[in-house]
Amino acid sequence: MHSRARSRLLAGALALGMGLTVTACGSVPVDPSDTGAGTRITVGAQDSIENRIVAQLYGQVLADHGYLVDYNEGIGTRENYLAALQAGTVDLVADNSGDLLYGIDPDAFARSADDIAEALPEQVEAFGLSVLEAAPADNAEAFVVSQEFAEAHQVASIGELGYLARSITLGVSDDFESHRYGTAGLLAVYGVSGFATKTLNDDGGTATVSDLLTDAIQVAVIPSTSPSISRNNLRVLSDPKSLITTQNIVPVVGEVADSADVRRLLDPVSDALTTDELRSLNERGTSTDTPSPERIAKKWLTQKKLLDD
Known part of the structure; x- marks a missing residue:
């Protein structure tokens, strides 16, 4: 240490x-x-x-x-x-x-x-x-998508967003860029870049879910233990390279x-x-x-x- x-x-x-x-x-x-x-x-x-x-x-x-x-x-x-x-x-x-x-x-x-x-x-x-x-x-942060988005684009992991990045918007908190899983980390670890962001500070609450389900955003970064995930059948994208600290x-x-x-x-x-x-x-x-x-x-x-x- x-x-x-x-x-x-x-x-x-x-x-x-x-x-x-x-x-x-x-x-x-x-x-x-x-x-x-x-x-x-x-x-x-x-x-x-x-x-x-x-x-x-x-x-x-x-x-x-x-x-x-x-x-x-x-x-x-x-x-x-x-x-x-x-x-x-x-x-x-x-x-x-x-x-x-x-x-x-x-x-x-x-x-x-x-x-x-x-x-x-x-x-x-x-x-x-x-x-x-x-x-x-x-209960780390998680990248989540709607069931419809996951099935339409065959997306199951964070890295697979790379193929879609220039056409998607991520719903994030206002401190997103300060974290390892922010823009720089996504590029360094998974090669994901070119996406837009929208600031949503409700930890997976009503605004985030509404934007996901209406396709205003395609990906949200919210707590992995948020009740919104099960209530709205959201899909948590896997993180095989540990971009997000456990x-x-x-x-x-x-x-x-x-x-x-x-x-x-x-x-x-x-x-x-x-x-x-x-x-x-x-x-x-x-x-x-x-x-x-x-x-x-x-x-x-x-x-x-x-x-x-």
Whole structure:
């Protein structure tokens, strides 16, 4: 890891951590040989429906096996939650693997799920933390097209847009060009160039879907776990050359939650959490009856037979 990049983020997290009061929920060491029942664990969640649902998935399984689980929603930036994990005021937070890696080391080069999984444990060790098994769920950005467009042009991957690029418009966010998958990256990795762009900042919302389905745009760059994909039968284009950095869901844990028992309980949850499953959970979270993240998570865990009760 590049020492200057690590030291900047580490120093910031340590400085924040010094200002936090360590509470009982993060002060009890766990013997990996114990079941952990009765141990208090605080699960942190960022302020999004998706992250709150995922926090409930992990937290409810721990509670089902005797852990005393609290939730801390809206934990803020990565720097804040790393400091909280170090201080023991939060014990477990789910993050995106690629964002976590590059947040620690902006000069990292891993892009694929396997490469990030190999690089990440060493990076978080600098904070005295660990990562558990990552879920296959990948909530990175995705290039999507309508079913009609995919079938009419026999397009299944990002690279195949090269044959059509001069006749298509991409719906993108206003920071599209700053990402690896922007114009420069598409040219360098897949040789795709000459397309037009239209700025749409609704993360796959109504405006983007309307433009796709009316052919105002032909391709949209939206989160791969957006409910709009399943609701409108959109096609996600494959990315065999890892133009887009993989963003698998990965639990980051402090000392209390870094135990053999926690891993035994939570690894099966991660194993079951695929991109399609996470998209379905997001769809429930944005449905008209707006069930709580707690209810959504419990129903899913019950269906997957991940709760003993």
